[in-house]
Amino acid sequence: MKAIVFGGTTGMGRAIAQRLAERGDAVFLLSIDQEDLARSAADLKARHPQQADLGYAVCNLEEPQGFAAALDAADAALGNFDTVIVTAALFASQEALEADIELTRRLLTVNYANTVVFCEHVRKRLLARGGGHLAVFSSVAGDRGRKPVMIYGSSKAGLSVYLEALDHKYHEAGLHVLCVKPGFVKTGMTAGLKPPPFAGEPEGVAKDVIRALDRGTPLIYAPRIWRLVMLVIRHLPRFVMRKIAF
Amino acid sequence: MxxxxxxxxxxxxxxxxxxxxxxxxxxxxxxxxxxxxxxxxxxxxxxxxxxxxxxxxxxxxxxxxxxxxxxxxxxxxxxxxxxxxxxxxxxxxxxxxxxxxxxxxxxxxxxxxxxxxxxxxxxxxxxxxxxxxxxxxxxxxxxxxxxxxxxxxxxxxxxxxxxPSPWVWMESERVGDIDAYMDGLSRAAPTWPMTMGWIDCLHRGRNMGRGILMAGRWATVEEAGSEPPRTARDKTFPIDLPNWALNSFTARAFNTAYYHRQLQRHVTKLVSPDPFFYPLDAILHWNRAYGSRGFTQYQCVLPRAAGAPAVREFMERLTKLGGASPLCVIKDCGPEGKGVLSFPLEGTSIAVDMAVSPALQGIVDSLNEFVIATGGRIYLTKDSFTRPEHFRAMExxxxxxxxxxxxxxxxxxxxxxxxxxxxxxxx
Structure with missing residues (x-):
């Protein structure tokens, strides 16, 4: 596998990058911060000194004009990538979003519009070379309109629908689309929030994602128990959803 | 918390x-x-x-x-x-x-x-x-x-x-009482780079402090062969046991079984580093055996000058107070390091697990008074019960x-x- 991990310097993205490098896959990291990228790449290099194909480039989901250049850099370093994993996104609490309309606009733009634009760049390149894998992190928050994730969840709902249709449309052509819906995972993104039951660890999610990539699965919940949790929540009637805080 | x-x-x-x-x-x-x-x-x-x-x-x-x-x-x-x-x-x-x-x-x-x-x-x-x-x-x-x-x-x-290799050459010896244990520990120290041991601190009387003494060193390439150690799949302790599950009877039974698990008095073998260095890590969440009350550990070091009699007296005090649990580890320490508050000093380190109970504060106080009298000190990493005046007296x-x-x-x-x-x- 020749994989780009967009968001590979933190949380679940980094866990995935580590796991891929560990089994000998070529890895190219994309992230906002140059210094952070250098540290994470040095880490992968130190862990796997025999691994030659490692690289990184700065890429910011808020700046879609830079997407093509970042993908060019990855292509140059890896010699035509065949797998792209996107964990990068913005997160903010519902409280913070309701208090700051500009933050809401940014989050919706990054998590929905710009992520879809990035995927479209990737789709064209992968289809041109006969297919490949595209795994994108959406969220269980997009499965049902819920009070604590009203705005964040809606951005992920849009993303999930796009990924579903992308699979429907291009599966035949050899594009494997994987929509990952993490529940609560203990990373820097959720720092300071109280972990609910079934909270996962980034390493566990990474393992599930890579297995799904290998098998061609179109959708996974991580940890897996969240599929059941969300099944129940999707079927709760409106009068219940109005009452509960979840 | x-x-x-x-x-x-x-x-x-x-x-x-x-x-x-x-x-x-x-x-x-x-x-x-x-x-x-x-x-x-x-x-x-x-x-x-x-x-x-x-x-x-x-x-x-x-x-x-x-x-x-x-x-x-x-x-x-x-x-x-x-x-x-x-x-x-x-x-x-x-x-x-x-x-x-x-x-x-x-x-x-x-x-x-x-x-x-x-x-x-x-x-x-x-x-x-x-x-x-x-x-x-x-x-x-x-x-x-x-x-x-x-x-x-x-x-x-x-x-x-x-x-030299990813294997450990280990020698373990079953010893009958605390004096034999201390003697064995000091005999092993000059020739073995790694020593430690487990003591049955629930057993009183003549065989007080019977235990298993372990010494090890990294195996040479010839001894180890080319096979890397297998990484065992970790087991998980599934649930909190009820608080009564670990009591003096079950603890005693566990210790007797553990002591006699090693049938021969003297065993030498090649072991992988994980069970040698981290026996408890093999069972994730092993602390659940103590139930919801939880447990703490008491660890102190008694200076060399106080000698083996101090260790014996400490063990006697411990068994009399009834605070002991299955896990008791005794090891000798080398010279004090340069860390300003670093724990070890030349002497004998004793670590005991203790279930949390209303009597615990009294047990810790009593042990601390003894440690102060011998010129020893406690390990801050393990401590949540020592009184500030005791800490000042030992530091x-x-x-x-x-x-x-x-x-x-x-x-x-x-x-x-x-x-x-x-x-x-x-x-």
Missing amino acids: PGRELLSENLEAATRGAVLCRGLGRSYGDSSLPARLEDKVVGTQLANRILAFDAETGVLRAEAGFCLAELNRLFMPRGFFSPVTPGTKFVTLGGMVASDVHGKNHHVAGCFGAHVRALRMRLADESLVECSPTEHTDLFYGTIGGMGLLGHILEVEVTLQRI PRLPSFLALREKWDPKRRLRSAQSVRLFGDRA
Whole structure:
């Protein structure tokens, strides 16, 4: 596998990058911060000194004009990538979003519009070379309109629908689309929030994602128990959803 | 437990405004717990990147949250191991420095801090500094064993130990009583780089302190062969046992079985490092055996000058108080290191697990009084019950440490539940 991990310097993205490098896959990291990228790449290099194909480039989901250049850099370093994993996104609490309309606009733009634009760049390149894998992190928050994730969840709902249709449309052509819906995972993104039951660890999610990539699965919940949790929540009637805080 | 820990992979940013760092939370005491609900405690475990490794010299530099289990897993196949390892591998580099951990090789290798070359820290005034045995020396040696109270440890540079093979050559001997045990320990020390043992501290009378003494060294290439050790699949202790499950009867039965598990008096064999260094890590969440009441550990060191009779007297006091549980580990320590508050001193270290109960405070008080009388001290990493007056009585080094805090953190901004209890910090 020749994989780009967009968001590979933190949380679940980094866990995935580590796991891929560990089994000998070529890895190219994309992230906002140059210094952070250098540290994470040095880490992968130190862990796997025999691994030659490692690289990184700065890429910011808020700046879609830079997407093509970042993908060019990855292509140059890896010699035509065949797998792209996107964990990068913005997160903010519902409280913070309701208090700051500009933050809401940014989050919706990054998590929905710009992520879809990035995927479209990737789709064209992968289809041109006969297919490949595209795994994108959406969220269980997009499965049902819920009070604590009203705005964040809606951005992920849009993303999930796009990924579903992308699979429907291009599966035949050899594009494997994987929509990952993490529940609560203990990373820097959720720092300071109280972990609910079934909270996962980034390493566990990474393992599930890579297995799904290998098998061609179109959708996974991580940890897996969240599929059941969300099944129940999707079927709760409106009068219940109005009452509960979840 | 008050407070919430903030996990972050960016320690430099996260430690701004924080009062404490916490690694994997394996110390039994309250040193990694916040004193107040509002205190910002940074969880370092996500900050686990290796920044540099030199395969020639074995010098490793990594972020403070880098876990010892990962270190072993990655570097053992390359012929390196941690120069010092505590009894669990689920600890971070930062925690190993803050506790200045010791291991089975203390009598030859000293503590972990003796192998640390440099630390990058965020201080109480928010500045970032690098300290080492030549740079900000006082800060460096104060931080080694300083329980995270002089500054936040961001990066650790340490020299790994080169090992001839990833196997351990082990010799274990069943010994009949505490005197034979102590004798065996001191006989093994000059020839074996690693020694330790387990004692049945529930058995009274003539065979008090019967136990199993273990000595080991890294196996040579010839002894080890080419097969790498298998990584056993970890088992998980599934549930909290009810509080009554571990009682004096079941503990006694467990100890008798454990003592007789080794049928021959003397066994030598090749073992893989995991069961040798980390027997308890094989069962994840083993602490659940103690039930919801939980448990603590008491660990002290009695100076060499007090001799074997002091150890015997300690064991007698312990069994009489009835505080003992299955796990009791006795090991001899080499000379005191340079860490200002570092635990070991030349003598005998005793560690005992104890279930939390209303009687526990009295037991700890009584043991502490004995330790003070012999000139020994306790291990802060394991402690959450010692009284401040007892701590002051056993720590003549306390004023030097407080002077360091006065210099590097005059407002005593960095604090923990433990520092409030023992150092008199405001809550």
